[in-house]
Amino acid sequence: MNGFIDLHIHSRFSNDGTLTPDEIASRAKELDFRTIAITDHDTLEGVYEESIAAQKYEIEYIPAVEVTTEIRSHFFHVLAYFIDVNSCASLHLIDRLKEIRMNKNLYRVNRIGKLGLKISDELIALVQKGVLIVGPMLAGDVFRQDANNNHPLIKQMMEKSGKEAMISFYKEVIKKIDKEYEERRWLSTIEAIEIINKAAAIPVLAHPGANLFFASPEEIVVLKEHGLEGLEVYSTYHSPDQIEYYKNIAKDLNLIVTGGSDYHGAIKPKVAFGCIKINDYTIVEQLRQAHLKKM
Ligand SMILES: [Zn+2]
Ligand SMILES: [Zn+2]
Helix, strand or coil: CCCEEEEEECCCCCCCCCCCHHHHHHHHHHCCEEEEEECCECCCCCHHHHHHHHHHCCCEEEEEEEEEEEECCEEEEEEEECCCCCCHHHHHHHHHHHHHHHHHHHHHHHHHHHCCCCCCHHHHHHHHHCCCCCHHHHHHHHHHCHHHCCCHHHHHHHHHHHHHHHHHHHHHHHHHHHHHCCCCCCEEHHHHHHHHHHCCCEEEECCCCCHHHCCCHHHHHHHHHCCCCEEEEEECCCCHHHHHHHHHHHHHHCCEEEEECCECCCCCCCCCCCCCCECCCHHHHHHHHHHHHCC
């Protein structure tokens, strides 16, 4: 059986993806993909719908998630393949991510309240549910409250930057609040890798050559010691030199080489659907073998 694989795609279930699982599976079929993994950020909510969509278009689907993690304020994205959505460890992982988001957002809401600004009850309810709330969403809510119209800070932003006032509020106020938040903003990379292993899933470090997520060989060694099993070598973030570089590191450390487009839809227009066509099904076989060993 022929066909390509793409192990890094985002759907609408990621707060930053735009396609539905059905649209993803249908496009994948059209472009001759045999296997896809949909790796939404910090959520497993899409898995059921995604597996139905993949069945409909007769393509293989790997349940997965991309977890936001950090070590000493440095971000790492960790992909988890063949994750069992019903296992206690998976539920624990999603709970931990929700708890961390909730604590951070409660801190933001309190600080904005202390400035004398109002936030809607609807947004506060979302914060209490642990929903992912991006900074501009919070800024937008503050600007929509009539009660804030006469607040000196809002007036000052309006005078200074007019239409862009909301963006300025996000950059000058919310980002400052985020900086003073001392607690860990994301799950620790090592804790995430350990939980992913407990969920019988395969932890893979995503796009290690991307500027924001750059991982040095030394850091990859440490992560491997804590249970990392793969390295995303083929990525739209990587230059041909970086692909060679990380392929060699993966070989030296005996890590599974994976790859995917990191397609998001309209939000990242430069990354087209199916722009990375990997024609090596042994990647899927290695991930599956590693997963079965844990069962
Ligand atoms: Zn990522
Ligand atoms: Zn991604």
